[in-house]
Amino acid sequence: GQQLNQSPQSMFIQEGEDVSMNCTSSSIFNTWLWYKQDPGEGPVLLIALYKAGELTSNGRLTAQFGITRKDSFLNISASIPSDVGIYFCAGLRYGGSQGNLIFGKGTKLSVKP
Amino acid sequence: DGGITQSPKYLFRKEGQNVTLSCEQNLNHDAMYWYRQDPGQGLRLIYYSQIVNDFQKGDIAEGYSVSREKKESFPLTVTSAQKNPTAFYLCASSRDPSNTGELFFGEGSRLTVL
Numbered sequence: 750g751q752q753l754n755q756s757p758q759s760m761f762i763q764e765g766e767d768v769s770m771n772c773t774s775s776s777i778f779n780t781w782l783w784y785k786q787d788p789g790e791g792p793v794l795l796i797a798l799y800k801a802g803e804l805t806s807n808g809r810l811t812a813q814f815g816i817t818r819k820d821s822f823l824n825i826s827a828s829i830p831s832d833v834g835i836y837f838c839a840g841l842r843y844g845g846s847q848g849n850l851i852f853g854k855g856t857k858l859s860v861k862p
Numbered sequence: 863d864g865g866i867t868q869s870p871k872y873l874f875r876k877e878g879q880n881v882t883l884s885c886e887q888n889l890n891h892d893a894m895y896w897y898r899q900d901p902g903q904g905l906r907l908i909y910y911s912q913i914v915n916d917f918q919k920g921d922i923a924e925g926y927s928v929s930r931e932k933k934e935s936f937p938l939t940v941t942s943a944q945k946n947p948t949a950f951y952l953c954a955s956s957r958d959p960s961n962t963g964e965l966f967f968g969e970g971s972r973l974t975v976l
Contacts, residue, residue: 753904782963791866791952791967792905837904841963850963852904 755838755853763861768825770856772838778851780841781814781821786855787834795836796823830860864889868953868968875940875947875975883938883971885953893958894936895965898922899950908951911936940973948975 755772762768772781780799784792796807798814798821805812809826821838838853866887875881887894893912897905907920911930925944930936940947950972954965 755904758902780963784965789970791868791954791970792965793967794964797962797964839963850907850965852906854902854904 753838753840753851753853755856757856758854759857759859761859761861762828764828764830766828768828768832768858769822770836770838771820771822772840772853773820774840774851775819776840776842777818778840778842779818781812782839782841783810783812783821783823784837784839785834786837792837825858828858828860832858833860834858866953866955866966866968868951868971871969871971873971873973875973877975878942880939880941881947881973883940883951883953883973885936885938885968886934887936887953887955887966887968888934889955889957889966890933891955891957891966892933893956894930895954895956896920896926896928896936896938897952897954899952899970905952908938947973949973 753772753774782797783795786792796805796812801818802816803814811824813822835855835857837855840851842849869884895910896908906922908926909928911917914933917928917930927939950970952970953968956965
């Protein structure tokens with residue numbers, strides 16, 4: 750079946766550092782989304798990307814839809830303690846049912862205060 | 863405030879028992895979904911419903927059942943046929959049934975089988 754390879758699996762960084770994570774697949778997707786899940790909570794949508802090459806920002810977060818349509822990247826600038834959580838990428842294939850929304854396994858981010 | 867409410871947040875069940883997880887939304891969304899999350903894993907789709915009185919199986923529907931009698935409600939029953947039910951269950955909704963991938967999630971229900 751389709752899989753999204755999300756990396757790194759976990760990160761442990763100093764407050765103030767920039768963070769990068771990515772998601773790759775052997776399949777083409779028409780939409781890439783990034784969600785964040787706080788401990789014990791449901792995920793919240795951070796950024797949605799709908800066009801190859803698109804670069805979108807949301808505050809300190811910047812995400813890009815890869816030109817090949819097989820990958821996406823999320824960057825967090827100047828990390829702060831509340832950035833802690835699990836970040837999930839999700840890819841959606843064109844014309845698919847909801848069953849074609851595929852989630853990566855997540856990147857767990859821990860920040861030293 | 864609009865949102866999705868899942869209950870209970872924590873639930874313990876003995877083996878062989880069925881249990882029903884509640885999901886209610888007041889966002890006026892047509893589509894609702896149930897996902898299962900296991901440690902270190904992504905979200906896996908159990909069932910989804912794009913309209914009242916209609917629902918479809920996701921990737922891991924075996925051992926689960928749902929109903930969609932009202933637009934606001936999409937309860938999930940974990941039956942005794944589900945061999946490994948201990949997990950974190952997430953309900954979600956979306957305003958666009960045609961599927962943009964933009965989901966609003968509840969806070970989750972953690973089920974533990976004793």
